[in-house]
Amino acid sequence: MDLRDTPEEAAFRAELRAWIETNLPDELRGHRGGAMRFEGPELRAWSKALYEAGYAGLTWPKEYGGGGAPYTHQAIFLEEMARAEAPPHIGVIGIGMAGPTIMAHGTEEQKARYLAPILSADEIWCQGFSEPGAGSDLAGVRTSARLEDGHFVVDGQKVWSSFAHIADFCILLTRSDPESTRHAGLTYLIVDMHSPGVEVRPLRQMTGESEFNEIFFNSVRVPVENLLGEVGGGWQVAMTTLLHERGTLGFALQAALEVQVRKLVALARDRGADPLQRDRIAREWIEMQALRYTNYRSLSQLMKTGLPGPEGSISKLVWSEANQRVTKLALEILGPDAALAEENAPYGGYWQYQQLRSRGNTIEAGTSEVLRNIIAERVLGLPKSR
Amino acid sequence: MDFTFTPEQDALRKQARDFLEANPEPSFAELAELGWTGVSIAEEAGGVGAGFVEEAVLYEELGRALYHGPFFSTFALALPALPDDLRAEVAAGTTSWTLALGPLVPDLDTADRIATVGGDGIYELEGAEREVLTTTDETRPLGVVRGGTVGRRLADSTVLEEIATRSNAALAVEACGVARRALELAIEYAASREQFGKKIGVYQAVAHPLADAYTQLELARSLALWAAWCVAEGDERARIAAAAARAHATEAAVRVCETSIQVHGGIGFTWEHVLHRLYKRALWIQSFGPSTTRLRAEIAAALLEGGQVFHVPDLRPEHGRPDPALAPTTQGG
Numbered sequence: 192m193d194l195r196d197t198p199e200e201a202a203f204r205a206e207l208r209a210w211i212e213t214n215l216p217d218e219l220r221g222h223r224g225g226a227m228r229f230e231g232p233e234l235r236a237w238s239k240a241l242y243e244a245g246y247a248g249l250t251w252p253k254e255y256g257g258g259g260a261p262y263t264h265q266a267i268f269l270e271e272m273a274r275a276e277a278p279p280h281i282g283v284i285g286i287g288m289a290g291p292t293i294m295a296h297g298t299e300e301q302k303a304r305y306l307a308p309i310l311s312a313d314e315i316w317c318q319g320f321s322e323p324g325a326g327s328d329l330a331g332v333r334t335s336a337r338l339e340d341g342h343f344v345v346d347g348q349k350v351w352s353s354f355a356h357i358a359d360f361c362i363l364l365t366r367s368d369p370e371s372t373r374h375a376g377l378t379y380l381i382v383d384m385h386s387p388g389v390e391v392r393p394l395r396q397m398t399g400e401s402e403f404n405e406i407f408f409n410s411v412r413v414p415v416e417n418l419l420g421e422v423g424g425g426w427q428v429a430m431t432t433l434l435h436e437r438g439t440l441g442f443a444l445q446a447a448l449e450v451q452v453r454k455l456v457a458l459a460r461d462r463g464a465d466p467l468q469r470d471r472i473a474r475e476w477i478e479m480q481a482l483r484y485t486n487y488r489s490l491s492q493l494m495k496t497g498l499p500g501p502e503g504s505i506s507k508l509v510w511s512e513a514n515q516r517v518t519k520l521a522l523e524i525l526g527p528d529a530a531l532a533e534e535n536a537p538y539g540g541y542w543q544y545q546q547l548r549s550r551g552n553t554i555e556a557g558t559s560e561v562l563r564n565i566i567a568e569r570v571l572g573l574p575k576s577r
Numbered sequence: 578m579d580f581t582f583t584p585e586q587d588a589l590r591k592q593a594r595d596f597l598e599a600n601p602e603p604s605f606a607e608l609a610e611l612g613w614t615g616v617s618i619a620e621e622a623g624g625v626g627a628g629f630v631e632e633a634v635l636y637e638e639l640g641r642a643l644y645h646g647p648f649f650s651t652f653a654l655a656l657p658a659l660p661d662d663l664r665a666e667v668a669a670g671t672t673s674w675t676l677a678l679g680p681l682v683p684d685l686d687t688a689d690r691i692a693t694v695g696g697d698g699i700y701e702l703e704g705a706e707r708e709v710l711t712t713t714d715e716t717r718p719l720g721v722v723r724g725g726t727v728g729r730r731l732a733d734s735t736v737l738e739e740i741a742t743r744s745n746a747a748l749a750v751e752a753c754g755v756a757r758r759a760l761e762l763a764i765e766y767a768a769s770r771e772q773f774g775k776k777i778g779v780y781q782a783v784a785h786p787l788a789d790a791y792t793q794l795e796l797a798r799s800l801a802l803w804a805a806w807c808v809a810e811g812d813e814r815a816r817i818a819a820a821a822a823r824a825h826a827t828e829a830a831v832r833v834c835e836t837s838i839q840v841h842g843g844i845g846f847t848w849e850h851v852l853h854r855l856y857k858r859a860l861w862i863q864s865f866g867p868s869t870t871r872l873r874a875e876i877a878a879a880l881l882e883g884g885q886v887f888h889v890p891d892l893r894p895e896h897g898r899p900d901p902a903l904a905p906t907t908q909g910g
């Protein structure tokens with residue numbers, strides 16, 4: 192047990208910290224996030240800069256444009272990004288989900304074609320899993336894919352697809368066997384969002400902006416080369432995606448919470464906090480540290496044995512609920528000003544936006560109820576509820 | 578960065594688990610034979626020369642086993658005040674200690690000698706009359722001392738800060754040991770007890786509180802082990818880490834025990850079942866020393882008024898500057 196950086200890790204951290212200080216534009220620091228981050232070219236430029244400096248996809252193999260670095264470097268990277276309040280790479284879905292899934296199940300041609308542009312921010316990805324009739328119960332997917340002279344013909348509707356309005360590709364879960372039900376008969380495809388028959392309709396969220404969308408597929412022709420895994424083997428591939436969505440994001444989530452708690456502390460320093468609020472600020476700081484060291488434990492286990500520790504499975508649940516408490520506490524500290532919004536509110540409406548956005552955190556990437564089922568069944572070994 | 582136990586530490590845990598299952602009420606001398614009483618004492622003073630992480634492994638296992646004896650009072654409270662010759666006796670298992678920090682003194686029924694705080698020093702208290710009081714947790718009695726004379730000066734009272742940190746860290750780890758056992762019992766029960774034709778663990782009203790108990794316990798354990806490591810390394814964050822760990826872990830342990838009692842139904846409410854003993858230890862831990870609100874007030878003061886805030890991972894001093902105070906940022910609070 193040694194919680195310090197090794198000399199090699201410390202050198203990486205120091206170099207990275209200096210790089211961020213020099214390269215992060217001031218206007219991107221402490222950005223409120225949300226859909227408005229896509230409006231200008233700044234975020235793509237920042238993402239590209241990260242890529243060119245070798246910081247995008249740190250743990251991805253070098254041959255695919257990654258850094259070939261150990262997971263500890265990725266943890267350090269996210270901590271330092273949080274420290275500087277730097278926005279994450281624009282390719283959230285590509286880096287977090289599509290890329291790892293392609294690495295695990297893709298052909299050499301697919302890896303060579305898709306991975307590097309994800310890191311360079313030249314191509315943006317979205318995830319087409321949820322449907323009107325298939326949410327928590329993803330095995331209810333109905334969007335169909337028919338094999339027809341070298342193409343899959345896709346028909347159906349996806350919903351809540353984040354970034355679909357700016358995406359170039361979609362990881363799409365379809366049903367290729369119309370006779371099948373549930374987990375069998377699913378097929379996982381890579382779909383070019385610019386194909387004829389793909390229609391994206393932005394959905395307005397409670398924050399007022401549109402991050403997620405409906406996607407309609409109307410006889411969209413997808414070449415067979417875009418199959419990921421086996422025909423009928425889509426469920427296994429989708430599980431890889433979900434594992435990465437909830438799992439490897441642990442450090443990113445902790446880093447996001449760290450930024451939030453730093454800002455909460457700064458807010459309280461700025462505007463004052465009463466004793467009960469101070470108690471809650473301390474609680475949130477403690478929980479944020481607890482999440483950090485829980486991720487460290489899980490990561491250390493991964494480095495040593497190749498398998499992450501089971502405690503890593505709590506990250507998403509803990510982060511989402513903590514983020515909701517932190518943002519609500521910030522509104523309480525703002526007092527009557529909490530009712531204001533956007534440019535009329537203190538700090539440009541940062542907290543008002545964050546508080547509303549946080550309500551999605553316990554729904555997206557597996558609801559808290561589903562995550563508790565998973566912890567109960569897979570970690571604690573309790574009998575299955577379904 | 579490596580946050581795993583060494584093979585030696587794992588072996589120590591296994592030894593402790595096995596020994597305490599076979600010998601639930603060991604004497605201090607028996608602990609000495611196992612080398613536990615010298616674990617964090619330097620070799621020059623007759624100890625094993627390991628550190629506080631090893632000692633933490635023992636606190637966790639002793640907590641799990643609801644050990645009754647002067648281990649906590651000797652090592653978490655008195656040890657920092659003891660000069661080397663007395664440490665050697667402790668390591669050899671010939672003397673155990675307690676420290677009177679306030680009117681209620683822990684382990685007064687079993688500790689051999691008593692240290693007390695007076696003025697700017699910590700002294701041995703000799704010839705005092707002891708009265709052991711009735712406590713809810715029968716396995717860790719408190720008592721009061723009367724009379725006696727002030728004996729040898731053991732240390733400056735400046736070690737009190739180290740003592741507070743050590744005892745916070747020790748209690749945090751111990752709370753995790755207590756809570757782990759209560760959670761394991763609840764999981765076993767939920768996976769075997771049937772009602773309405775199903776295992777009760779199928780019901781989400783049972784399963785979800787257990788998932789939450791697990792979550793809170795893992796968070797607590799991460800903090801407790803972080804604190805233990807900071808103490809072992811003399812890290813500058815030890816004080817705040819230990820305060821954070823104890824505040825979180827003691828509340829988590831109490832809640833995990835309560836969840837476990839509820840999941841057990843009627844049997845969990847009986848005197849025969851071990852659960853109430855675990856619960857009472859968790860409550861004892863919560864009651865000892867500064868309250869959890871007091872600990873959080875200290876943390877809030879460090880965050881809001883302190884010059885140093887520990888949000889950011891260590892840059893090794895030789896590799897960079899320490900993190901500066903968190904000044905309010907201009908954008909977004």
Ligand SMILES: Cc1cc2nc3c(=O)[nH]c(=O)nc-3n(C[C@H](O)[C@H](O)[C@H](O)COP(=O)(O)OP(=O)(O)OC[C@H]3O[C@@H](n4cnc5c(N)ncnc54)[C@H](O)[C@@H]3O)c2cc1C
Nearest residue numbers: 318319320321326327351352353551554555556557558560
């Ligand atoms: C901001 C945001 C972004 C998203 N981005 C994407 C995306 O990019 N791509 C994508 O495919 N999807 C995305 N989603 C969709 C998300 O994955 C689903 O909303 C989620 O899986 C829940 O599905 P649902 O909305 O159909 O709710 P339902 O599954 O109908 O759930 C409704 C309620 O019932 C509860 N419930 C359901 N089943 C159980 C059970 N077995 N036990 C206990 N409670 C249960 C749920 O927890 C929830 O409280 C996004 C969602 C949000 C909010």
